[in-house]
Amino acid sequence: MPFVKIDLFEGRTEAQKIELAREVTEVVARVAKAPKEAIHVFINDLPEGSYYPHGEIKRK
Numbered sequence: 001m002p003f004v005k006i007d008l009f010e011g012r013t014e015a016q017k018i019e020l021a022r023e024v025t026e027v028v029a030r031v032a033k034a035p036k037e038a039i040h041v042f043i044n045d046l047p048e049g050s051y052y053p054h055g056e057i058k059r060k
Contacts, residue, residue, distance in 0.1 A: 001038045002028050010045035017043050 004024055012020075021041040029036045051058040 001040070002032055002034050004028060004039065004041045005044065006041065007044045007046055009051075010047055012045075 006020065006024070021043065024041050025036055025039045028034060028039050048059070049057060
């Protein structure tokens with residue numbers, strides 16, 4: 001049962017997230033030979049100011 005977690009800065013539309021989830025599901029099903037019904041995609045919207053690579057704040 002594949003689980004796919006995607007972290008994005010907030011700002012994508014619901015339609016964009018749906019398209020992303022569908023496309024990722026297609027690729028995982030094809031490459032991992034997993035049934036689509038077993039694939040779970042989680043999209044997390046990260047608010048501005050929540051990402052600190054190398055200890056420094058990352059802006060868009």
